[in-house]
Amino acid sequence: MKLIIDTDPGIDDAMAIAYAAAAPEIELIGLTTVFGNTHVDQSSRNARFLLHKLGLDAPVAEGAPYPRGADAHAPSKHVHGPEGFGDITEIPQVGSNHTRTAAEFLVDQARAHKGELVVCAVGPLTNIADAMKLDPEFARNIKRLVIMGGAVYCPGNITEHAEANIYHDVQAADAVFASPADTVLVGLDVTLKTLYETADFEALAKRSAGMGAFLRDISKFYLKFYKDIGGLEGCGLHDSTAVIACTHAPMFDMVETGLRVAVDGPEIGATRPDPARPKVRVCRDVDGEGVVSLFTDRVASLP
Numbered sequence: 001m002k003l004i005i006d007t008d009p010g011i012d013d014a015m016a017i018a019y020a021a022a023a024p025e026i027e028l029i030g031l032t033t034v035f036g037n038t039h040v041d042q043s044s045r046n047a048r049f050l051l052h053k054l055g056l057d058a059p060v061a062e063g064a065p066y067p068r069g070a071d072a073h074a075p076s077k078h079v080h081g082p083e084g085f086g087d088i089t090e091i092p093q094v095g096s097n098h099t100r101t102a103a104e105f106l107v108d109q110a111r112a113h114k115g116e117l118v119v120c121a122v123g124p125l126t127n128i129a130d131a132m133k134l135d136p137e138f139a140r141n142i143k144r145l146v147i148m149g150g151a152v153y154c155p156g157n158i159t160e161h162a163e164a165n166i167y168h169d170v171q172a173a174d175a176v177f178a179s180p181a182d183t184v185l186v187g188l189d190v191t192l193k194t195l196y197e198t199a200d201f202e203a204l205a206k207r208s209a210g211m212g213a214f215l216r217d218i219s220k221f222y223l224k225f226y227k228d229i230g231g232l233e234g235c236g237l238h239d240s241t242a243v244i245a246c247t248h249a250p251m252f253d254m255v256e257t258g259l260r261v262a263v264d265g266p267e268i269g270a271t272r273p274d275p276a277r278p279k280v281r282v283c284r285d286v287d288g289e290g291v292v293s294l295f296t297d298r299v300a301s302l303p
Contacts (some may be wrong), residue, residue: 002116003248004029004109006063006102007077008036008123009046009237011080011222015196015295016122016239018211022298023052024231025247029117030059030111032102035073036123036168038084040065042075043123044097046084052094054211054302060095064126067169076164079225086221100220105129110141117141118246122239123149124165129172132179139181143187149173149188150271152259152282162269163188166261170269174261177271183280185259186242189269193288194241197234198223198295207300214297238296239248248294254286 003026009011020028028135031051033043042060053056066073083089098105106127110117119142121128128145131138139145149165154164166173177183201216201223219235226232245252258277262270 001025002029002113002117003246004030004032004106004117004119005243006032006034006037006119006121006123006127007047008043008044009050010037010083010084010239011086012235012237012239013037013219014046014050014085014124015215015237016219016243017050018054018215018297018302019240020243021056021294022245022302024250026281028056030061030098030105032061032063032105032127034063034102034123034127035065036075036154037080038075038221039073042084045091045093048094049091053214058107059098059105061098061100061102064130067124067126068129068171073168079222079250080249081221083279092248102127104135105136106131107138110138114141116143118144118146120146120243122165122242124168125149125172125176126169129175138238139179142163142181144246145177145181145183146186146242147183147244148186148191148239150185150259152187152189152271152273153170153284154184154189156269157188159269161262161267163271165267166271170261172264174263177259177261180278184245184254185280185282186245186272187283190283190286191236191238191241192238193286194291195232195234195288196292196295198235200234200292204300208302212300237291237295241286241291244291244294251287251290254281254283256281
């Protein structure tokens with residue numbers, strides 16, 4: 001499966017990219033970067049560093065620095081650390097970005113691999129909305145759009161109503177859900193059922209002394225956030241679960257419904273069913289233990 005991950009690395013993004021690198025079903029043809037967990041230039045630097053660390057020769061195309069209609073963004077430093085990788089702050093600049101913007105790269109690749117390309121968006125949806133605006137056929141050219149975002153049947157994580165990726169660009173998210181793309185939503189309804197605990201990270205590091213140990217080290221900051229804020233003993237495999245949904249749909253229970261995003265008011269960022277909208281497959285349940293086991297087994301194969 002040909003895959004592009006639209007990403008804002010980010011600790012859980014790093015985990016998802018590592019999984020994609022290890023998965024034999026996936027041909028990772030590039031990363032597109034967006035603001036979110038970090039500033040977009042940090043996202044791009046982190047993405048290039050991760051690809052280098054994984055030994056992958058794939059392009060990184062830099063995308064939107066801010067939400068639609070905004071000229072600033074405050075990264076989630078309290079969740080992912082000042083540079084996106086927890087307590088690790090010295091991250092080298094490796095290589096350079098692709099000459100095309102993220103939206104242009106997405107459009108180009110969707111045309112080049114029409115009907116084959118899966119796009120997995122694990123950050124704010126600005127780049128995806130920009131690609132749809134740039135090429136009205138983009139949504140039909142891709143095989144599938146898999147989104148890590150939303151909280152349709154459960155509470156949000158950034159507000160009572162909203163999940164962070166949707167909340168950070170509500171205009172873009174609402175535009176994406178209005179599109180005809182074949183879309184799967186992997187939100188908090190399922191990703192909080194895939195807790196990855198300290199012991200899981202330690203076991204992973206023992207099996208993978210390079211990437212596994214790196215993920216264990218950067219996770220400590222992230223795990224502390226989950227413990228302090230939610231009293232949880234692990235972190236959700238948010239972005240990795242979305243990547244797994246790209247290739248292992250039978251692990252998920254899905255319902256079809258149109259979706260609308262609240263773009264203003266007290267419930268801004270909420271993802272609510274709307275039968276008038278194009279159908280989206282919303283994940284409502286997951287084999288959480290299966291996802292955790294699959295993630296570990298695949299990533300443990302990395303050096």
